[in-house]
Amino acid sequence: MTDQRTGPPGAVTGRLQHLLQAARAFDRRRPYVWDVAVTLFWMTAALTDYASSGWRRLAQNLDVPDWQLLVMSIGFTLPLLWRRRHPLGVLLAMVPFAFLNAWTGAILQAHLASLIPVFSLAVHRPLKQLVPAFLVVTLPLIPGALRYPLAAWDAAFGPAVWGFSLTALLGIAVRSRMEHLASLVDRARRLEIERDQQAQLAAAAERARIAREMHDIIGHNLSVITGLADGGAYAAKKNPDRAVQALEAIGTTSRQALTELRRLLDVLREESPSADLAPAPALSDLDSLIAGVRAAGLPVDTTIEGEPVPLPPGLELTLYRVIQEALTNTLKHAGPSAAADVLVSYGTDALTVTVTDTGQGGPAREGGRGLAGMRERTALYQGTLEAGPHPAGGWRVRLRVPLPEGTAP
Incomplete structure (x- = not known):
């Protein structure tokens, strides 16, 4: 009490x-x-x-x-x-x-x-x-x-020796205490610096992650919208009904892009704890992704090899974004007569995703954030990513990541 x-x-x-x-x-x-x-x-x-x-x-x-x-x-x-x-x-x-x-x-x-x-x-x-x-x-x-x-000599020297000894011991004790406190202060300062550095590293990693998501969401959808607009402008001269379809597809794609962007921004707002936490895109959403790319004028074939296995959500998102970015680059750089092929292969210990196109290859695609973002995502799961001109013509992106323990077929 x-x-x-x-x-x-x-x-x-x-x-x-x-x-x-x-x-x-x-x-x-x-x-x-x-x-x-x-x-x-x-x-x-x-x-x-x-x-x-x-x-x-x-x-x-x-x-x-x-x-x-x-x-x-x-x-x-x-x-x-x-x-x-x-x-x-x-x-x-x-x-x-x-x-x-x-x-x-x-x-x-x-x-x-x-x-x-x-x-x-x-x-x-x-x-x-x-x-x-x-x-x-x-x-x-x-x-x-x-x-x-x-x-007596002890009367002359005894008090002096004892006084000196006790005073010196007291000073040494105070000195030890001061050094101990100084070491604690220094340790606290170093821990504070380390904490700030860890916070800065975490903030930098989060900024990179947000940059990748923003690039993938906005870049892909704008590329699809650009393809639809170009096709609609061409079709408007000969077939107005196709132009109307292109405009409707542009509206649908724009709304999807706004929805994804709003969801990302809502999660970032600290004052909005009730943000929409819808599942992140995964391989199961490839059909809708490829449908949008096809609507933009790029023919895409999809092949699944092996027995699909459940994967962690983060890895699913990485695979989805890599395919999305590869198809976006094809829309931007491959030319009007290109076609693409997506191959997802489930192996015994690894999963391989290969996206090839028949467009114009070359080093121009190495610039920008797209390929860098794909490599960063792949590195998070100890995977490898190869991107470059295909020997048979066109461009190829090949991603290989090891399957997590317990997920192999």
């Missing part, structure tokens, strides 16, 4: 995280503000210890002049202003004051400020710099231990 006074679990942690992020952002914008604040805090603490004579509780010599105490208090804290940019340099700047602190026997608490640049070293600098930093912190204690032998 959620406590109404404290809010949902994790709310306090979320606020703390927000405050920390705001503080880090402010520090990145104005780093000197935080540096000055930290320096003033430790300097105030050092001067307070000096003014209140709190240093006397640990001092080995109570007769240290006040000016030396003041100089050491400032010397231990003022260099902290540069602790993040030059932590090892700050430790070196503290060495004279650390030596004076040990030699005079004052043992000011301000010398603990040397652990702050040690922390910065462990967090931001190569860890090998901790070795010279350890020497810088401990070596100035030797003269004081020699001058005041009554104080």
